[in-house]
Amino acid sequence: MSDLDRYLQAATRDNTRRSYRAAIAHFEVTWGGFLPATAESVARYLVAHAGVLSINTLKLRLSALAQWHSSQGFADPTKAPLVRKTLKGIRALHPAQEKQAEPLQLQHLEQAVAWLDQEISEARAQQKRPQLLKACRDRALILLGFWRGFRSDELCRLEIEHVQARAGKGITVYLPRSKGDRENLGKTYQAPALLKLCPVQAYIEWITEAALVRGPVFRGVDRWGHLSEEGLHANSVIPLLRQALKRAGIEAEHYTTHSLRRGFATWANQSGWDLKSLMSYVGWKDMKSAMRYVEASPFEGMVRITDKPPSL
Structure with missing residues (x-):
């Protein structure tokens, strides 16, 4: 690993890096998507998991896809209006209260x-x-x-x-x-x-x-x-x-x-x-x-x- 790669790796927390790898694998292997992705395929991915995955999880998947495209030199499809509007619609139709850990009394x-x-x-x-x-x-x-x-x-x-x-x-x-x-x-x-x-x-x-x-x-x-x-x-x-x-x-x-x-x-x-x-x-x-x-x-x-x- 070069010094540049070492510093770039240190810029991202280990937990975030693992989450991103899992998200990319879910999109590409589990769901069967292709990389680099289009805005249409990302929107379909969101629709396929609407109501199944939480909004926060979907947002994490989008962040992972955005990071992958940026690091590989491709345009980021997650910024497209179609993707943003799809996520907004999912949030409106599948509202869910965020789960909180029980406070230790x-x-x-x-x-x-x-x-x-x-x-x-x-x-x-x-x-x-x-x-x-x-x-x-x-x-x-x-x-x-x-x-x-x-x-x-x-x-x-x-x-x-x-x-x-x-x-x-x-x-x-x-x-x-x-x-x-x-x-x-x-x-x-x-x-x-x-x-x-x-x-x-x-x-x-x-x-x-x-x-x-x-x-x-x-x-x-x-x-x-x-x-x-x-x-x-x-x-x-x-x-x-x-x-x-x-x-x-x-x-x-x-x-x-x-x-x-x-x-x-x-x-x-x-x-x-x-x-x-x-x-x-x-x-x-x-x-x-x-x-x-x-x-x-x-x-x-x-x-x-x-x-x-x-x-x-």
Whole structure:
């Protein structure tokens, strides 16, 4: 791979690249379309999947087709008025409410962490290192993901060299790149230490127990208690979260990693945060993105743990 190709590849996120490849394969192989495509064939493709695929999925397929034509030096058929009007008609005739991940309620966060605390105590007493490491890792990942509103890929890309945690004070995390950082300028995130459900203490206990000094923060643990050199894959975070919740007796099938982000946003909203502070803390650029994550109904039995972080 040439240096030019390497830089061009780095300009697109891995998840986006995989999604685009799958979209092109669906158009060309599954549906039987031809590339380069015409506006008429793209419109027929949309019609064939109207009401079957969501609007967002169709838009992703169009983006993949647009990127393929642009990279190959062909005119982009997705910009044609016929394609745009077809998509507009599909949206009008097949309205669908966007599915949202269930927000993780604070009472369920408390329940899950209490169970993980118990697992840690039992594993330490019984000298079961694999179970001890997994429970410590899961507790740190869930608490940091909730209180910082991180996405699964952001959690998986955390590097110990980019984290500064001080017990009783707070934690500072630097991410060189993220979904909202289109220019790849990097961003620093902070979270305070809490009296309960503390992400700072959970992080410190995890890296101390695992004896980690560099590299990925969250890693796989095999059945012998050996740590992987690689970070967790983003796709493994949802089953990890669901398994931890299920062990704590929580119905977990409707939870995803976005549940941590939505859970925090909803808690902050119900705790009196103004939208501007919430957007700044989580990293949303526009109000529409923020409102998608805020649950309108209040948490039942919610226990207030802390006020807004001092930085806000």
